[in-house]
Amino acid sequence: MQLTKHWAAQLDDYIIDLGWSPDGNLLAAASGAGPITILAGADGARRHEFAGHEGGSNALAWRPGSSVLASGGQDGAVKLWDGLAGQHVATAALGRPWVEHIAWRPGPGAPLLAAGAGRKFVYLNPDATVRHQFKDAPKTITALSWHPQGGCAAVAFFGGVCIWDADDALAQKEYAYGNGIHALAWSPDGRWLVSGNQDPSVHLWMPESDVELQMSGYETKVRHLSFDSASRWLATSGSQDACVWDCTGSGPEGREPVMLPHPAQVCGTAFQRAHGLLATASQDGSVMLWSPDRKQPMRATVKMPSQATSLAWSPDDKLLAIGSEKGIVYVLRCEP
Numbered sequence: 001m002q003l004t005k006h007w008a009a010q011l012d013d014y015i016i017d018l019g020w021s022p023d024g025n026l027l028a029a030a031s032g033a034g035p036i037t038i039l040a041g042a043d044g045a046r047r048h049e050f051a052g053h054e055g056g057s058n059a060l061a062w063r064p065g066s067s068v069l070a071s072g073g074q075d076g077a078v079k080l081w082d083g084l085a086g087q088h089v090a091t092a093a094l095g096r097p098w099v100e101h102i103a104w105r106p107g108p109g110a111p112l113l114a115a116g117a118g119r120k121f122v123y124l125n126p127d128a129t130v131r132h133q134f135k136d137a138p139k140t141i142t143a144l145s146w147h148p149q150g151g152c153a154a155v156a157f158f159g160g161v162c163i164w165d166a167d168d169a170l171a172q173k174e175y176a177y178g179n180g181i182h183a184l185a186w187s188p189d190g191r192w193l194v195s196g197n198q199d200p201s202v203h204l205w206m207p208e209s210d211v212e213l214q215m216s217g218y219e220t221k222v223r224h225l226s227f228d229s230a231s232r233w234l235a236t237s238g239s240q241d242a243c244v245w246d247c248t249g250s251g252p253e254g255r256e257p258v259m260l261p262h263p264a265q266v267c268g269t270a271f272q273r274a275h276g277l278l279a280t281a282s283q284d285g286s287v288m289l290w291s292p293d294r295k296q297p298m299r300a301t302v303k304m305p306s307q308a309t310s311l312a313w314s315p316d317d318k319l320l321a322i323g324s325e326k327g328i329v330y331v332l333r334c335e336p
Contacts, residue, residue: 001277001289001299003332006319007044011037015309015323019060021067024315026083028069029329030057036071038083041314044331048086053077058100063111063126070113072099078115080128090128094120101141107150109166114153116141121155123169132169137162143195145184154193156181161195163207173207182223187231192247196222200238204251213253215245219265226269228276233258233292235278237266242280244292258292270311270320277334279320281308287322289334304330 013033027039034056038048053073061070067084076096080089097118105112113124123131139158146153152172154163158180163173180198193205200218218238226235234245242260245252268281278290285304290297310323322330
């Protein structure tokens with residue numbers, strides 16, 4: 001495999017988040033300064049620029065099957081934009097805390113946007129009106145993740161995780177965890193809910209049976225988690241190696257992980273959406289491509305001028321978008 005430069009675009013500040021539109025024709029990039037830029041997926045041409053959020057933008061999420069882009073920011077608001085028409089659509093003002101976590105409901109259910117701001121967690125309708133506001137979390141919300149079928153959303157805070165039903169807004173499960181949680185991810189088959197933790201460790205829950213597993217021994221906080229599309233491999237940051245666990249059968253506890261070495265601390269992991277390649281990034285600017293199931297897993301490597309801040313595969317898995325500390329968006333083509 002090869003990673004070759006497809007295009008690059010210079011923005012005004014540190015790239016805080018990236019997201020491909022559902023059809024892959026557009027790439028949205030949010031800068032730490034606040035503006036949101038819509039770039040053409042084919043060549044990087046600037047299609048639209050939105051003011052974004054005063055003080056800074058924090059997160060982006062495209063509505064499935066739509067040109068509507070949601071954003072959350074330091075102004076305490078969720079904003080909806082039409083990325084194709086270049087228009088602001090609606091705003092939900094959630095208060096003073098920063099909106100740091102947003103995610104659209106996947107699966108066949110009615111469109112629903114989950115948003116976390118401080119201790120507040122809400123479900124928003126597609127017009128940005130509030131569908132349901134939940135009781136405040138015990139501590140600041142640090143991560144959220146929808147079940148892949150869209151029936152519930154998991155919300156993390158210091159001290160635990162709560163799984164909220166999408167339709168009746170009731171708590172399905174509550175799990176205590178006596179430390180900070182930095183990342184949440186569901187396996188695509190919905191079998192595992194995984195947290196990356198401050199302690200530093202990775203914790204797995206199997207909600208259907210309430211089985212819990214723990215993998216520790218990481219060098220630093222685990223901030224990045226990614227499952228492959230088959231729900232077999234779980235890639236994690238937290239050291240100078242990307243640590244990849246086999247989650248088949250009874251799970252990874254007690255198994256030896258696949259260790260993928262890097263020149264510096266790993267700062268990003270992203271499996272392709274439908275295929276088996278894993279992209280990883282490290283703090284020295286390296287971006288690497290792996291096949292964890294192979295005896296020789298390394299497939300390709302490139303060196304970027306600055307550290308990657310986000311990784312995002314295009315819907316067809318052919319392009320890898322990389323946001324950088326210096327405000328440059330790189331798009332690399334993945335090809336044999």
